[in-house]
Amino acid sequence: QVQLVQSGAEVKKPGSSVKVSCKASGGTFSSYTISWVRQAPGQGLEWMGRIIPILGIANYAQKFQGRVTITADKSTSTAYMELSSLRSEDTAVYYCAVSQTHAFDIWGQGTMVTVSS
Amino acid sequence: DIQMTQSPSSLSASVGDRVTITCQASQDISNYLNWYQQKPGKAPKLLIYDASNLETGVPSRFSGSGSGTDFTFTISSLQPEDIATYYCQQYDNLPPSFGGGTKVEIK
Numbered sequence: 034q035v036q037l038v039q040s041g042a043e044v045k046k047p048g049s050s051v052k053v054s055c056k057a058s059g060g061t062f063s064s065y066t067i068s069w070v071r072q073a074p075g076q077g078l079e080w081m082g083r084i085i086p087i088l089g090i091a092n093y094a095q096k097f098q099g100r101v102t103i104t105a106d107k108s109t110s111t112a113y114m115e116l117s118s119l120r121s122e123d124t125a126v127y128y129c130a131v132s133q134t135h136a137f138d139i140w141g142q143g144t145m146v147t148v149s150s
Numbered sequence: 151d152i153q154m155t156q157s158p159s160s161l162s163a164s165v166g167d168r169v170t171i172t173c174q175a176s177q178d179i180s181n182y183l184n185w186y187q188q189k190p191g192k193a194p195k196l197l198i199y200d201a202s203n204l205e206t207g208v209p210s211r212f213s214g215s216g217s218g219t220d221f222t223f224t225i226s227s228l229q230p231e232d233i234a235t236y237y238c239q240q241y242d243n244l245p246p247s248f249g250g251g252t253k254v255e256i257k
Contacts, residue, residue, distance in 0.1 A: 068246070078186075078194065078237055078248040094245045095151075128193055135200060135241040136184040140193035 035060035035131050037141035044147045050117040053144045055129030062110035063087035066132040069103060069114040071125040072143075083132070084112060119148045152176050152240050156249025162257045169225040171252045173238035178218050182242035185214055185223045188251075189234045197236075198223065230256060 040054040055067065068083040082093035086105040093101055102115045112129055127144045130137035153176040163169050173183065185198040196205050198214035201221060211226045225232055233256060238249040 077251050078239075080246045080248070092244055132241075135182050136196050137186070137194070137239070137246075138196055138199075138205075140195070143193050 035065075035133075035139045037129055037131065037139055039127075039129060039141040039144045042145040042147070044149065045119050047120055047148055047150055049119050050115060051119060051146050052113055052115040053127050053129075053146070055112045055114070055141050057110045057112070057131070060131075062105075063107055064133075067103075067105065067112040068130050068132060068137060069101075070128045070130055070137070072128070073122070073125040076125075081114065081127075086112070116146075119146075121148050124148045151245060152179060152243055152247050154238055154240055154247050154249040156238050156252055158252060159250060160253040160255065162255045163228050164257045165228055165230060167228045169228050169232075169254060171223040171236055171238075173216075173221045173223070173249050175219045175221075175240055175242075179240045179242035181217045182240055183214070183216065183221045184239045184241065185212075186237045186239065187232075187234045188237065194237065225254075228254070228256070 036059050038056050043051050045051050063086045066083050066085050069081040071079050081097050082103045084091040084103045084105050091103045105112045124147050129141040131139040155174045181201040183201045186194040188194040197208050202214045213224050215222050235251045235253045237251050
């Protein structure tokens with residue numbers, strides 16, 4: 034069974050960048066898709082983008098185009114999500130999630146990113 | 151982008167009650183509809199995939215139905231541990247999109 038472990042909480046200044054990691058274990062890293070989903074405090078779930086590690090191809094939600102970069106390191110079974118030009122509205126919990134079929138089957142524990150001056 | 155409209159946004163029911171949540175897609179998504187449970191401070195958990203398939207290990211009191219644009223999620227007999235927010239999500243087209251969530255509370 035795949036398990037995902039994310040990096041720890043971050044506090045960032047407006048205008049800076051954050052890079053969150055998501056390390057997978059217990060499965061074949063290259064055989065599935067990894068998405069990033071965020072949740073602002075008290076709000077719903079928002080898909081940001083995904084990567085297919087075996088292809089190295091990433092797709093992004095239009096809302097985040099130009100600000101988000103999702104990468105994957107097959108040698109360490111780790112996916113990364115970097116978000117730049119941070120603003121207060123980016124304060125949220127960021128989740129990585131694996132898709133082995135048409136659902137988000139397994140989720141990481143979440144990483145809280147706080148953007149504050 | 152496909153919009154997912156979920157209702158109600160919250161509900162209160164008694165232990166043992168049957169609970170129903172609906173989700174409507176802005177266009178035909180076949181059966182590419184999933185349901186998740188999220189408890190406070192925790193990551194979402196997949197309960198139902200492809201509209202009606204129960205994820206392994208999920209209690210059989212949870213069920214889903216529907217196809218096309220209209221979907222239903224049911225808890226046949228509400229239990230105290232079912233207190234959570236439930237989300238529908240479509241995966242027919244990119245970007246995947248979620249409903250607004252339904253917060254389920256015990257009366």
